[in-house]
Amino acid sequence: MEIPSARPGEALPTNNPEPPAQSFPDNDPAPGRIEVESLYKSYETESGFREVIKDLSLSVTEGQVTAIMGPSGCGKSTLINLLAGYEKPNGGKISIDQKPVTGAGPDRLVVFQETALFPWLTTFENVAYGPKIRRELKGEKLDSVIMSLLRTVGLEDFRDKYPSQLSGGMQRRAELVRALVNRPKVMLLDEPFRGLDAMTRSLMRDYYLDLFERHKGTQVFVTSELDEGLLIADRLAIVTNRPGRIKKILDVALPRPRDESLRGSPEYLSLKAEALELLHEEALKSFKAGAVNSADFVGAYAAMG
Amino acid sequence: MTDNPSGIIPAVESLPLAEAATAEPQAAAHRPRGPLAKWLTSPAPWLNVSGILGFLLLWHLLTTVLRLPLFDKLPGPLETVGEWFSRNPTYGISVFTVEYYQHIGLSCLRVFLAFLLATALGVPLGLLMGWKKTFCDYTFPVLELLRPIPMLAWVPLAILMWPGRETSIVFLTFLGSFFATLLNSWLGVKSIDRSYFRAAASLGASESLLFRKIVWPGAMPFVFTGLQISMGYAWFSLVAGEMLAGEFGLGYLIWDSYILVQYPVIIIAMFTLGVVGSLSSLIIRLVGNLLIKWKVKEA
Numbered sequence: 001m002e003i004p005s006a007r008p009g010e011a012l013p014t015n016n017p018e019p020p021a022q023s024f025p026d027n028d029p030a031p032g033r034i035e036v037e038s039l040y041k042s043y044e045t046e047s048g049f050r051e052v053i054k055d056l057s058l059s060v061t062e063g064q065v066t067a068i069m070g071p072s073g074c075g076k077s078t079l080i081n082l083l084a085g086y087e088k089p090n091g092g093k094i095s096i097d098q099k100p101v102t103g104a105g106p107d108r109l110v111v112f113q114e115t116a117l118f119p120w121l122t123t124f125e126n127v128a129y130g131p132k133i134r135r136e137l138k139g140e141k142l143d144s145v146i147m148s149l150l151r152t153v154g155l156e157d158f159r160d161k162y163p164s165q166l167s168g169g170m171q172r173r174a175e176l177v178r179a180l181v182n183r184p185k186v187m188l189l190d191e192p193f194r195g196l197d198a199m200t201r202s203l204m205r206d207y208y209l210d211l212f213e214r215h216k217g218t219q220v221f222v223t224s225e226l227d228e229g230l231l232i233a234d235r236l237a238i239v240t241n242r243p244g245r246i247k248k249i250l251d252v253a254l255p256r257p258r259d260e261s262l263r264g265s266p267e268y269l270s271l272k273a274e275a276l277e278l279l280h281e282e283a284l285k286s287f288k289a290g291a292v293n294s295a296d297f298v299g300a301y302a303a304m305g
Numbered sequence: 306m307t308d309n310p311s312g313i314i315p316a317v318e319s320l321p322l323a324e325a326a327t328a329e330p331q332a333a334a335h336r337p338r339g340p341l342a343k344w345l346t347s348p349a350p351w352l353n354v355s356g357i358l359g360f361l362l363l364w365h366l367l368t369t370v371l372r373l374p375l376f377d378k379l380p381g382p383l384e385t386v387g388e389w390f391s392r393n394p395t396y397g398i399s400v401f402t403v404e405y406y407q408h409i410g411l412s413c414l415r416v417f418l419a420f421l422l423a424t425a426l427g428v429p430l431g432l433l434m435g436w437k438k439t440f441c442d443y444t445f446p447v448l449e450l451l452r453p454i455p456m457l458a459w460v461p462l463a464i465l466m467w468p469g470r471e472t473s474i475v476f477l478t479f480l481g482s483f484f485a486t487l488l489n490s491w492l493g494v495k496s497i498d499r500s501y502f503r504a505a506a507s508l509g510a511s512e513s514l515l516f517r518k519i520v521w522p523g524a525m526p527f528v529f530t531g532l533q534i535s536m537g538y539a540w541f542s543l544v545a546g547e548m549l550a551g552e553f554g555l556g557y558l559i560w561d562s563y564i565l566v567q568y569p570v571i572i573i574a575m576f577t578l579g580v581v582g583s584l585s586s587l588i589i590r591l592v593g594n595l596l597i598k599w600k601v602k603e604a
Contacts, residue, residue, distance in 0.1 A: 086503050104506040116500035120522035120599045130508035133518070162599040182508065 031218040032096045032107060032185030034060035034083065040091030041078055042243075052078045054243035056092070060186065065212060065219040067229040069279060070239030070247075071286040076222045077113070079244070080190040083220060084110045096185060106130060109179035111192040115171040117163040123150070123174050124159040130182040149177045152214075153207050169200040173207055180211060186218040193228070205231060206259070213257055226275055230268060231258055238278045241285040248278055380569040388569040389576075396567040398558070398574075409577060412547070412554040415471075416539045416585070419478035423535060427486030428528055434487075435494025436520050452484045456542045460549055474546040474554075481542030482535040489531020493524030526600055529593035533586055540582045555581075 041053040052075040060066045068076055081087045083094060085104040094101040096108065109130075117126050127146045131137040137145060150156045153173040163171055172192055179187055193204045205228055212219060212232070223229045229236050236250040250271060254262055262268050344350065361382045367373055369381035380388075391399045398405050434441040459480055463473040497519065505519050547556030555574045562570035 084503070084507060086506075104503065106507060106509045109507050110503065112500045112504065114500075116498070116504040118501060118504075118519070118522070120525070120597075129505075129518075133511075133514055134509045164599065178508075 030185070031062040031216065033062040033218065034058075034186060034220070035093070035095050035098075036060075036083075037093040038091065039079075039082065039089050039094065041075070041082060041087070041089050051243040053082075053089075054245060056239075056245040058237060058246050058249075060218060060220055061235065062218050063216050064234035065221055065232050067233035067236045067252075068220065068222045068239060069224065069226065069229050069236065069275070070244060071241050071279070071282045072224070073286065074239045074242050074282070075244035076239060077190055079239075080110065080188050080220070080222060083186075084108055084188055106134065106182050107185040109182055109184040109187055111172075111175050111179050111187065111189040113191050113194050115163065115168075115175055117171055117175055117178065119163050122160045122162055123155060123166065126163070126174060127178045127181050129178065134182075146177075146181060149181055150174075152211065153177055167200075168196050169204055172196065172204055176208065176211060180215060180217075183215075184217065186220065189219065189221045191222050191224060194224075201225075201228070202260070208232060209258060226272060226279070227263065230254075230271060230275070231260075231262065236271075236275060238275065238282070241282045241289060247282065250275060378568065380572055385569045385572045389573045396562070396565075396570045398562075398567075398570045405573075405577075408553055408555050408558045408574070409581065412543060412556070412578075413581060413585075415475050415478055415547075415554065416536075416543050419475045419543070420482050420536060420539050422475075422479050423482035423486050423539070424532060427483050427531075427535070428490045431487040431490025431528075431531075432494055432516075432520055432524055435491045435524065436516060441491075448484075448487065452488070456481045456538075457545055460546075463546075464550060470550045470552060473550050474543065477546035478539050478543045481538035485535035485538050486528075486531045489527050489534065490524060493527025493531070494520055496527055497523035525593075525597050529589065529597065532589050532593070536585050536589055537582070540578065540585075544578065 036056060036058040039053050039056040040051075042049060042051045044050075056075075056079070058066075068079065070076055078087070082089050083101070085101050085108065101108070117123075118129070121129065124146060127150065128142060131142055131145075147156055147159070150159060153176065155170060155174055155177070158166060158170060158174075163174070166174065176192070192208075193201045196204060209232060221229070221232060223232075230252055233252045236252055238247045238250070239245070240247045252271060254265070254267060254271075364382050367376040368379045369383065388394050388396065389399055390401075392401050394402060398408075430444070434444055456477055459477060463476050467473045467476055501519050501523060502515065505515055510518060543554070544556035544559070547554040548560040551557035555578050558574045559571050562568070562574065
């Protein structure tokens with residue numbers, strides 16, 4: 001599918017002429033490296049004891065996008081919550097640049113599934129929230145940094161709107177910028193484009209690729225769309241059926257900058273075939289285990305292939 | 306601009322703005338009507354007026370024309386309105402007498418004091434209960450035990466505890482108002498999505514910042530709903546308190562007029578209560594809308 005071309009005068013995000021140096025006055029921080037060693041997480045639920053993640057080890061390499069895919073309920077969101085420090089693992093280690101993760105912090109920022117923009121703040125105030133409370137940037141400098149980021153994602157005219165006045169796609173873009181302005185060592189994205197229609201979603205992916213290629217931070221990107229995963233990722237980690245561990249990591253050595261045209265290339269197609277096979281295997285296991293929505297899942301992967 | 310993302314062509318998503326920016330002044334030019342003008346040209350005012358007229362007609366029929374046994378002792382609308390707006394009222398209460406405004410003023414003052422007190426105590430307490438589980442664990446059982454006690458059951462204690470009638474009435478009014486405020490403030494914090502707390506923690510917010518920047522604004526809509534309900538309870542409790550222990554005030558006026566067989570005054574005081582009650586509720590709503598712009602502007 002080709003991206004519908006913009007109206008005259010409306011630049012697509014990927015050929016935005018603004019140089020990256022303008023986005024941040026200082027250099028981008030050194031991207032962080034996350035090491036996860038034999039992670040274990042279980043919950044005591046009403047229906048009994050449930051192991052969500054078991055023996056999951058993963059290196060999230062610095063400056064790259066690591067996409068995470070797996071059957072629904074395989075613990076992808078739990079992994080993000082553990083990496084972010086919102087929840088504590090029952091076993092194993094998580095460290096960022098050799099320092100153990102003990103809680104939430106601005107070095108690892110999360111972009112949530114549905115938007116978590118504060119509804120009582122305007123777009124600008126939302127983006128300014130992090131730098132302001134940490135007193136890192138203020139006044140005109142803060143203003144110019146935020147405005148140039150908002151321009152990159154086409155939201156400069158929406159700076160004084162509240163989230164409820166933005167469309168779904170705009171909210172996600174504002175949220176990407178809210179995380180990025182803090183220059184985190186790692187960005188954790190938990191299906192950030194979920195719930196958007198296909199067209200908005202592909203546009204969001206282009207905005208995301210554009211931002212990533214400018215700022216080159218470490219990214220952990222959970223997705224349930226294989227094409228989305230392949231187009232954005234440097235490495236695609238496939239998680240097994242619950243209890244989740246890494247089944248395989250595929251290196252997505254496709255050239256950057258990327259766009260939709262890659263989808264026809266032989267490298268892309270062979271990677272896709274390999275990933276599909278792995279995912280389908282896990283989906284079937286999840287189906288046999290009787291997961292509620294796994295039937296849809298198996299169907300969905302059959303349709304993708 | 307549409308709320309629905311599916312209605313937006315992706316590559317031109319920021320276009321609706323450009324359109325809106327140019328379209329708005331034009332729209333304003335050929336439609337300069339405010340919400341009031343819009344309302345006046347809709348069928349709503351006519352329906353409102355006919356509803357009121359219908360009510361008055363029914364009242365007139367029941368009390369003056371048909372004189373049904375149930376309504377036999379009640380004054381009709383003509384008699385009531387005549388008394389209400391008389392320069393020389395038979396029973397000493399009309400819009401032209403000082404006493405009328407003394408009763409209104411004193412009732413309003415009592416409600417205002419009690420409501421202020423209930424808000425000043427109930428909102429912080431409720432927010433703290435919603436925010437800190439330990440604090441909630443301490444306070445919840447006691448409050449849940451006290452809350453269902455009908456306000457009238459407090460009357461003897463109120464009279465025993467407080468010096469003078471004034472403080473007893475304000476205390477009773479406060480009680481009615483307090484629990485609604487407390488409960489809604491508590492629910493307000495509970496209603497805040499967990500991801501806002503998580504996002505704020507990731508962005509580096511300290512505990513006190515979480516309270517000021519997440520708990521406080523996030524609970525606002527519920528708090529103001531609570532304040533409106535609590536204002537209603539305040540008037541309810543006030544009238545009961547004034548009937549039992551008052552020397553002035555609209556509740557006292559109703560009871561006093563009943564004992565003195567001045568029936569039109571009962572109706573006048575009742576309608577007056579209706580009017581001041583609605584006005585006080587309206588004020589809270591306006592203040593709330595002013596403070597919670599992000600909720601109002603949803604469009």
